[in-house]
Ligand code: SF4
């Protein structure tokens with residue numbers, strides 16, 4: 189299930205009017221904990237995509253999609269679909285939301301923002317020469333092309 193922290197009505201109204209809609213600018217989905225090379229390499233692939241980050245919190249891995257909801261207005265930061273907003277938005281609580289919660293201080297156990305970072309992590313995990321095999325294949329292909 190998508191990860192959003194959790195509003196009491198009066199408090200929500202006050203706090204949300206001072207906020208630019210932080211909670212409507214991303215969503216995070218849980219991932220299976222990576223166990224082997226293929227799992228980490230899949231995560232490396234996720235991270236090759238624009239506006240994707242991966243974070244680990246309390247041992248759980250999440251794929252973070254940094255992409256604004258189409259209904260969030262950039263003029264007044266209000267929801268353009270408020271009465272029909274999805275369940276996840278309805279269950280969101282300002283007591284622990286992005287605007288005030290310490291949980292959102294980016295105090296993750298790990299936070300990857302690019303595939304290069306994951307490559308470095310994979311080198312630590314699987315050995316510094318772990319990508320050499322892929323480099324060798326690349327060189328062999330170049331040689332074959334040059335011979336043609
Ligand atoms: S992050 Fe919190 S204060 Fe900001 S819009 Fe969302 S619920 Fe309201």
Ligand code: SF4
Nearest residue numbers: 212257259260267277
């Ligand atoms: S539907 Fe409304 S409350 Fe939900 S994420 Fe989009 S702008 Fe935010």
